[in-house]
Amino acid sequence: MTGITFEKTGQDGKARTGVIHTTRGDIRTPAFMPVGTAATVKAMMPDSVAATGADVLLGNTYHLMLRPTAERIDRLGGLHKFMNWDKPILTDSGGFQVMSLASLRKLTERGVTFKSHIDGSKHEITPERSMEIQRLLGSDIVMCFDECPALPADRKRIAESMELSMRWAARSKEAFGERPGHALFGIQQGGLEEDLRQQSAEALREIGFDGYAVGGLAVGEGQEAMFGCLDYAPDQLPEDKPRYLMGVGKPDDIVGAVARGIDMMDCVLPSRSGRTGQVFTRLGVLNIKNARHMDDPRPLDEHCGCPACRNYSRAYLHHVFRSQEIISSMLLTWHNLHYYQDIMAGMRDAITAGTFAAWQSEFHATRAQGDVDPV
Template sequence: MARITFEKTAQDGKARTGVIRTPRGDIRTPAFMPVGTAATVKAMLPESVAATGADVLLGNTYHLMLRPTAERVDRLGGLHRFMNWEKPILTDSGGFQVMSLAALRKLTERGVTFKSHIDGSKHEITPERSMEIQRLLGSDIVMCFDECPALPADRDRIAESMELSMRWAKRSKEAFGDRPGHALFGIQQGGLEEDLRQASAEALREIGFDGYAVGGLAVGEGQEAMFDCLDYAPDQLPQDKPRYLMGVGKPDDIVGAVARGIDMMDCVLPSRSGRTGQVFTRHGVLNIKNARHMDDPRPLDEACRCPACRSYSRAYLHHVFRSQEIISAMLLTWHNLQYYQDIMAGMRAAITGGRFAAWQAEFHAGRAQGDIEPL
C-alpha cells in the first residue's frame, strides 16, 4: 500500500497550501477536520459532512475505546465502515481526554490508569495500548500518546511533562511499526516556553514522524499567548511535513494559525455551537435564540450555500431552536461546518493566488461589520 505523503503546492508568507495524499483520498491543506468524537459528527450524516467540503474527520480514541470498544469496531470492519465515512480519518491518542475527563487518573512512566467517566470501570492507556487501539480502529493518521498539562502551569511541571511525552513518542513510534498507508504524527509540547518547544521539536525530529502536531495550546492560555507561541513553534518543525494545531478553534484562531504556518486543525466548536444556537457567519457570530430573528424572513447568510441558508429563514430557525426541535441542531451545525470549510477553501485559493494578506484583511473586515441590521 502506498505511503502517505505531503506536497506543498504554494506558499504566501508563512501560510502554505498543499495536499496530503492518502490511500483513502487527498486532504487539501489548510484543512479543517470536523470532530466525530464517538464515530459521528453530532447532528450530521456523513454524506452531509462530505458535502460541506471536509476531506478528513477526527475520531476520538478515548471515547471509542470505552464505547463501543476498539475491539468491537475492528470486528465490525473498522471505523470507516462502522461510521460510513470512506475518506481519511485522524484519531487522537486519548491523552487529552484522559487528563480532562477521566476520574481518579494516575500518571506513571508506563502510562495512565483511570476510571471511565461513563461507568467507573478501570482502564489503562500506555503508548503501546494507544497505538493498538488506533490500529484496531483503522484510522489513516495516528497520533502519538502524550501528556498535556493544562495552562497555566509552572515551568518545571511543563518541562517534566514535555520530557515524558517525548519518551512516550519514542515508544509510540516503536509500537506503531511499519504500516504503509497509515501515518504517525508526533506531538510537540512545551507550553509557552520557546526553549522547551525547541527541545521537544528536536526530540521529535530525531525519532522521525510523518507529520507533526503543535500540542498543548488552546487549553486556557488565550489567543494572544497562543499566537505568540505560533510565531515560532511551527518554524521549529520540519518544513516538508504537515503541521497540525490540535483543538483549534474559533474562525479567527484558524486564520491566524494558517498565517503562522499551520496546515491542519480540528475543533468541536462549529458543531457544538450549532446545537446551542450560536451561528458563525461572514459578519461575525449571531445567536439564533434572540428575539430579533423571530419575524426575519432573511437567511442567516445570503452568500452561504448550505441548506439552512438556501431553504430556511431566520424566523424558522429561531422557531425550531426555541421549540427544541432536532432539525435545529441539524441545520445550524451544517451551516457552521459549511462556514468553516468555506474559510479553508478561501484561504487555499488566496495562498495559491498570492493574495493571502488581502484575503485576511477582507475576512477581518467582514466579521468586524457585525450582523446585518434587524428589520
C-alpha cells in the same frame, strides 16, 4: 515510513497550501477536520459532512475505546465501515483526556490509569495500548500518545511533562511499527516556553514522523499567548511535513494559525455551537435564540450556499431552535461546518494567488461589521 505524502503547492508569507496524499483520498490543506467523537459528527449524516467540503474527520480514541470498544469496531470491519465514512480519518491518542479528566486518572511513566466517566470502570492507556486501539480502529493518521498539562503551569511541570511525552513518542513509534498506508504524527509540547518547544521538536525530528502536531495549546492560555507561541513553534518543525494544530478553534484562531504556518486543525466548536444556537457567519457570530430573529425572513448569511441558508429563514430557524426540534441541530451544525470549510477554501485560493494578506484583512473587516440590522 510509508504512510502519507505531503505536497506543498503554494506559500504566501508563512501560510502554506498543499495536499496530503493518503490511500483513502487527498486532504487539501489548510484543512479543517470536523470532530466525530463517538464515530459520528453529531446531528450530521456522513455524506452531509462531505458535502460541506471536509476531506478528513477526527475520531476520538478515548471515547471509542470505552464505547463501543475498539475491539468491537475492528470485528465489524473498522471505523470507516462502522461509521460509513470512506475518506481519511485521523484519531487522537487519548492524551487530551489525560488532561481534561485529570480527576479520574493516575499518571505514571508507564502510562495513565483512568476511571471511565461512563461507569467508573478502570482502564489503562499506555503508548503501546494507544497504538493498538488506533490500529484496531483502522484510522489513516494516528497520533502518538502524549501528556499535556493545562495552562497556566509552572516551567518545571511543563518541562517534566514534555520530557515524558517525548519518551512516550519514542515508545509510540516503536509500537506503531511498519503499517503501509497509515501515518503516525508526533506531538510537540513545551507550553509557552520557546526553548522547551525547541527541545521537543528536536526530539521528535530524531524519532521521525509522517507529520507533526503543535500540542498543548488552546488549553486556557488565550489567543494572544497562543499566537505568540505559533509565531515560532511551527517553524521549529520540519518544512516538508504537515503541521497540525490540535483543538483549534474559533474562525479568527484558524486564520491566525494558518498565517503562522499551520496546515491542519480540528475543533468541536462549529458542531457544538450549532446544537446550542450559536451561528458563525461572515459577519461574526449570532445567536438564533434571540427574539430579534423571530420575524426575520432573511437567511443566516446571504452569501452562504448551505441548505440552512438556501432553504430556511432566520424566523424558521429561531422557531425550531426554541421548540427544541432536532432539525435545528442538523441545519445549524451543517451551516457552521459549511462556513468553516468556506474559510479553508478561501485561504487555499488566496495563498495560491499570493493574496493571503489582502484576504485576511477583508476577512477581519467583514467580521468586524457585525450582523445585519434587525428587520
